[in-house]
Amino acid sequence: MEANYLLNRQKFGSESNLGNWMSLDESMALLIDWVKNEKLLFHMKQVGHLMKAWAKSKGFDNAAQHMWHLAGLLHDADWDQWPDQHCRKIIEELESRNTDPRIIRAIACHGPRYFGVEPVTEMEMMLYAFDELSGFVHAYSLMRPMGYEGMEISGVKKRLKDKTFAAQVSREDISDGSQRAEISVDDLIRFVIVNQLRA
Ligand SMILES: [Fe+2]
Numbered sequence: 001m002e003a004n005y006l007l008n009r010q011k012f013g014s015e016s017n018l019g020n021w022m023s024l025d026e027s028m029a030l031l032i033d034w035v036k037n038e039k040l041l042f043h044m045k046q047v048g049h050l051m052k053a054w055a056k057s058k059g060f061d062n063a064a065q066h067m068w069h070l071a072g073l074l075h076d077a078d079w080d081q082w083p084d085q086h087c088r089k090i091i092e093e094l095e096s097r098n099t100d101p102r103i104i105r106a107i108a109c110h111g112p113r114y115f116g117v118e119p120v121t122e123m124e125m126m127l128y129a130f131d132e133l134s135g136f137v138h139a140y141s142l143m144r145p146m147g148y149e150g151m152e153i154s155g156v157k158k159r160l161k162d163k164t165f166a167a168q169v170s171r172e173d174i175s176d177g178s179q180r181a182e183i184s185v186d187d188l189i190r191f192v193i194v195n196q197l198r199a
Contacts, residue, residue, distance in 0.1 A: 137193065
């Protein structure tokens, strides 16, 4: 199954499109067109929000924050309608729109085990690190009476150890993402809690 997603290439987009970004409105229009699943849409908004917040926390300028935002916002755009073409379909779409190659490459390596592309840049590594973890923390918030309020890192970690909770979330990818980014799972969880996106 995993082999189906291999992209079998390492180059994405064109250098001549550096700095060529869709507006937020254009990105949302694409998502509304492609994604009917509300949960998936929320997931992408959450990851986009976290990516932007991370770029901001690093002191990156507004343009860079926007680029990080788009990478998160669009990374699973094809999952709803074309799951067997994930993430080839969104990559081809962004290439046809002459999107900045950094955004396309970040999307291409948000699951190195599946797509066969290694995250290298900070943006690539953070997208990978936030993807599964943010979904997991969100699932945990939904089972808590107060949602994110009062959520503790230890509570999230306890659920991570419970393999029956949100079983579809890959613990392997969470720890691999944290190791590659060289940011502890605790710090990542803290960031996700503090920078939650309210549903
Ligand atoms: Fe995702």
